[in-house]
Amino acid sequence: xxxxxxxxxxxxxxxxxxxxxxxxxxxxxxxxxxxxxxxxxxxxxxxxxxxxxxxxxxxxxxxxxxxxxxxxxxxxxxxxxxxxxxxxxxxxxxxxxxxxxxxxxxxxxxxxxxxxxxxxxxxxxxxxxxxxxxxxxxxxxxxxxxxxxxxxxxxxxxxxxxxxxxxxxxxxxxxxxxxxxx
Numbered sequence: 001x002x003x004x005x006x007x008x009x010x011x012x013x014x015x016x017x018x019x020x021x022x023x024x025x026x027x028x029x030x031x032x033x034x035x036x037x038x039x040x041x042x043x044x045x046x047x048x049x050x051x052x053x054x055x056x057x058x059x060x061x062x063x064x065x066x067x068x069x070x071x072x073x074x075x076x077x078x079x080x081x082x083x084x085x086x087x088x089x090x091x092x093x094x095x096x097x098x099x100x101x102x103x104x105x106x107x108x109x110x111x112x113x114x115x116x117x118x119x120x121x122x123x124x125x126x127x128x129x130x131x132x133x134x135x136x137x138x139x140x141x142x143x144x145x146x147x148x149x150x151x152x153x154x155x156x157x158x159x160x161x162x163x164x165x166x167x168x169x170x171x172x173x174x175x176x177x178x179x180x181x182x
Contacts, residue, residue, distance in 0.1 A: 005160070009077060011137050015101075015128040018120075019073055026070040033063050044167070048174055057176055064176050071167045072108055078160045079104035081153055084131065088150040097134060101125045112181050 006027075009020040034041045041047050047063045057064040083100035087093045094100070105121055113121070129137070135149045171177045 005074065005077065008156075011140075012077075012080075012134065013127070013129045013137075015124045015126075018124065019076065023070060023073045026066040026073070029061065029066040030063055030070070044170055045174075048170070048176060052174065052176075058178065058180070064171075064178075067167060068171065068176070068178060071164060071171070072112060074160060074164050074167075075108035076104045078157055078164060079107050081157045081160075084134075085150050085153050085157060087131075088147060093131070093146075095131055097128050097131050098125050101128055112179070114181055117182060 006020060006024055009016050009023060012019075030044075030047075033047055044063075044067060048057070048067070051057045051059075051062050051064050056062045059065065080097070080100050080103075083103055084097065087100065102125070105125075109121075110118060132146065135146045138153070139149050168177070
């Protein structure tokens with residue numbers, strides 16, 4: 001799933017480079033911990049439990065922090081793609097993804113970002129691709145309609161949301177859904 005989401009974010013274009021970078025870095029941090037003990041750390045819970053016991057959960061480079069930010073970035077991507085899916089059934093679908101980016105940012109990331117990062121986001125979305133161009137890119141060279149591309153997105157978004165919910169529930173069960181800002 002991790003490499004799949006990175007590939008998807010790459011397809012979204014240069015405006016999403018910071019999101020891709022953030023996702024990649026957080027996955028790498030989690031993988032580094034996993035490879036230290038494959039058996040013990042085959043799931044996130046033991047990793048997080050170790051950090052709770054060692055009082056490391058709020059450390060910047062902790063697995064807890066990485067998993068929280070990974071979850072938030074994935075929520076942003078899932079919300080963005082879901083907005084595109086919902087827009088396709090409208091009588092007059094939008095030509096721009098900027099409104100969808102704004103909704104996704106508002107729902108998933110904004111409350112965790114300080115003023116400066118919020119301003120950077122506002123600049124970045126100005127170079128977001130047009131919806132038609134994005135859908136053409138997501139078609140990956142295949143000849144198909146926008147509606148077909150969007151229909152293919154629906155199960156992807158559903159699976160992504162299921163994974164996000166699992167991570168969210170794990171973090172919540174361990175009281176690790178912190179609201180810290182950057």
